[in-house]
Amino acid sequence: MADITPRPGLSIALPDMPPTPLHARLDACGSDAQALLTTFEDICAERFGVMLFTVLQWDPSRDEIQRVHSNDPDHYPMGVWKPMGPTPWGAELLKAGRAVLCHDEAELRWAFPDADLLVRLDCVANLSAPVCQNGRVLGVASISNVSGHYMSNDLALYATLVQYLVPVFSKTSL
Template identity: 35%
Template sequence: MTVSLSTVEDKTRATIGVRLFTVLAWVPERQALRRVHSSHPREYPVGGEKTVEVAAGWLARCITAQEPYLGPDSAAVREIFADHELIAGLGCGAVINVPVVADGRTLGVLNILDAEGSYDDDSVEAARNLAPLAVPALLDLMKETENR
């Protein structure tokens, strides 16, 4: 049975805490990230896409190099995300982005946000350990998209 992205959110909440949780699927042919899960669907609806609004260095790190990103404070969030005002409005000032990888391929990213100062290197490691739980759900979503 595939673990749902809601279950991944619940496990993340229980393990490191989260105020805003989204999962983005990587769409390489468009160099875009498509939101496939959101804890705040009104502010961050499923189906929304991010392209040029994401900093190039972030894409190189998370998508290409498959390394997590830790933004421990609101300055780091402002530097990376064009929607930093909405993020701050939700009470978030720290972010962990963890790539979801299968067979060497980046499938997507877990976006984990909470109040400024909530996360550190131990939080990143815990998030990295949660990312594989999202692999089956992202693979299923990719198959659905291909079959349309």
């Protein structure tokens, strides 16, 4: 198994940030899960650039995540369970509640044991952040783009925006 030591500059704790107009757009969606997903993806496309957007629900009893949303269901279908809890990525996001940035293929392979498809699709840069409620990780939202696309300063804003996705994880919203 890979070293689970956090890599310098690769992960951050959830930051406190003042609200921005992007936050206000998500606030306007209320608890409508579909509106939140659509607006969130639109914001990410505008602000960060997105080739792949997925949302994954965390089940700590199974130590696995399940994909509950994907903008590319042909390659990343919903309902798939993945054992990401025991990975370095899982240690950072799911267990420590820290957002993770992968700049390039080496960092992507550190994070994802199944990185081959992402590499083939040229989705090598990745921002992943935990969606938390009352200190508990409910799941993760991830966006991907070409190598080097995301920068360290993107991670803090992204990590605050994903917190608006909490309603996506309620049983009645899915």
